[in-house]
Amino acid sequence: MKNKFSWRAFISFGLTYSLIIVLVSGLVLYVSPPGRYAHWVNWKLLGATKEGWQAIHTIFSFAFVILSLLHLFSINWKAFLSYLRARTEKSHSKKRELVWSSVVVVIFFIGTVFSIPPFSSVMNLSENLTASWEKTEETPPVPHAELLTLAELDTQLPDLSLDQITEKLKRHNIAFENASTQTLREIAELNNQTPMEIYAQITQKPASQMQGSGIGRKSLETICTELNKNADDVILLLEDNAIIADKDQTLRAIGDENGISPKEIYDLINQPPN
Structure with a gap:
C-alpha cells in the first residue's frame, strides 16, 4: 500500500533545498568579479556565468518565499493563529522582547542604508574580494567593452580602421556577420572564445x-x-x-x-x- 503523499514533507524539503541554494549562490555572488570583468573574460564557476548565478539566486529566493508562505498558510495556519492569540493575551509579558527586536531591526536597516560600520565593512570586504579577480592585462579598455560593435570599437582604436579590424578577424579565422550590429560578446560566443581573446587578436601589434x-x-x-x-x-x-x-x-x-x-x-x- 502506497503512503499518502505528504505535502508537509514536500514543502519542508523544498524549503531546505531552497535555503541551501540561496546561501551558496549568495556566497558566490558575494565574492564574484564585477560584471564588466566577468563578461569580458567569460568568468564561470561550476559551469555557470555570473548572470547564471544571479538567476539561480533570484529564482530560488522566490521559491523560498513561496514555499514559506505555503508552509505558513496551508500547513501551519491554525497553529500560527493559535500562537498569535496566546501571545496577544500574554503580550504584557513580552513587551521588552518586542522593543529590543524592533530596535535591532532598525539599527541593521539604518546601518546598511547609510554604510555605517560594521555593516559597511561587510560590503567593503565584498568589494575587495571582487576586485581581486581583475588583472591589469585582462582589464577591458572601457567598462562593458564586450557590448561594443566592431564599428564602435573602431572609434576606440585610432590606430586601426574598421577595414583593418575586419581583416584581422578574417586572418585569424574569426567568424562574424555584421560589423555594425554584432558585439564583441556575440562574436566571441559565435567563435567559442572570450571577448578579451577577440579584442587581443584585433589589437595585436607587431610582435616584440x-x-x-x-x-x-x-x-x-x-x-x-x-x-x-x-x-x-x-x-x-x-x-x-x-x-x-x-x-x-x-x-x-x-x-x-x-x-x-x-x-x-x-x-x-x-x-x-x-
Missing part, C-alpha cells in the same frame, strides 16, 4: 617577441629564398589576405604598415599549400 629572432629584419625576398618559394607568388598570397608588401621590404616593415606581426606574416607564407 620576434625582435632578436632575425625574422623581422629579413626581407621578404630573403624569406622566400629560405623557404624555397617564389617571391611573386608570395606577394599575391599576401595580397589575397589584405597585406600589401614589396619583396625588398623587411617583414617588420610589412607588419608595421599592415598592423600584423612578422611571425604572422612568416606563418602565412610558410603554411602548406591547400
Whole structure:
C-alpha cells in the first residue's frame, strides 16, 4: 500500500533545498568579479556565468518565499493563529522582547542604508574580494567593452580602421556577420572564445617577441629564398589576405604598415599549400 503523499514533507524539503541554494549562490555572488570583468573574460564557476548565478539566486529566493508562505498558510495556519492569540493575551509579558527586536531591526536597516560600520565593512570586504579577480592585462579598455560593435570599437582604436579590424578577424579565422550590429560578446560566443581573446587578436601589434629572432629584419625576398618559394607568388598570397608588401621590404616593415606581426606574416607564407 502506497503512503499518502505528504505535502508537509514536500514543502519542508523544498524549503531546505531552497535555503541551501540561496546561501551558496549568495556566497558566490558575494565574492564574484564585477560584471564588466566577468563578461569580458567569460568568468564561470561550476559551469555557470555570473548572470547564471544571479538567476539561480533570484529564482530560488522566490521559491523560498513561496514555499514559506505555503508552509505558513496551508500547513501551519491554525497553529500560527493559535500562537498569535496566546501571545496577544500574554503580550504584557513580552513587551521588552518586542522593543529590543524592533530596535535591532532598525539599527541593521539604518546601518546598511547609510554604510555605517560594521555593516559597511561587510560590503567593503565584498568589494575587495571582487576586485581581486581583475588583472591589469585582462582589464577591458572601457567598462562593458564586450557590448561594443566592431564599428564602435573602431572609434576606440585610432590606430586601426574598421577595414583593418575586419581583416584581422578574417586572418585569424574569426567568424562574424555584421560589423555594425554584432558585439564583441556575440562574436566571441559565435567563435567559442572570450571577448578579451577577440579584442587581443584585433589589437595585436607587431610582435616584440620576434625582435632578436632575425625574422623581422629579413626581407621578404630573403624569406622566400629560405623557404624555397617564389617571391611573386608570395606577394599575391599576401595580397589575397589584405597585406600589401614589396619583396625588398623587411617583414617588420610589412607588419608595421599592415598592423600584423612578422611571425604572422612568416606563418602565412610558410603554411602548406591547400
